[in-house]
Amino acid sequence: METIQITTLEQVPAGLTRLFKELADLRVIIEDNAGNQTPVATSDGELLTRQQTAERLKISLPTLNELTKAGKIIGYRIGNRLRYKAAEVQQALTKIKTGGNYEKA
DSSP: OOOOOOOSGGGHHHHHHHHHHHHHHHHHHHHHHTTOOSOEEETTEEEEOHHHHHHHHTOOHHHHHHHHHTTSSOEEEETTEEEEEHHHHHHHOOOEEETTEEEOO
């Protein structure tokens, strides 16, 4: 994407046309990627979709929703999408005491 420079009033219509075309192109790219359910790598680690998080925890989406509402698992909203940090999902698993031994969930 190039910078759109408008220095005179006569350049406004062409600049706006170019701007709207670039916005339309971006919209197509975003819509094409909207169904992409692959994890997104960030400097903080992997981001998981709701489906991936539920599968990783072997729970249903409604259960994941309840755990998120209760604050037991932290979700992050990106636009209108909800993502979970893989490290935090793993951290949310707690150890339970069974028969005198601690076991990892």
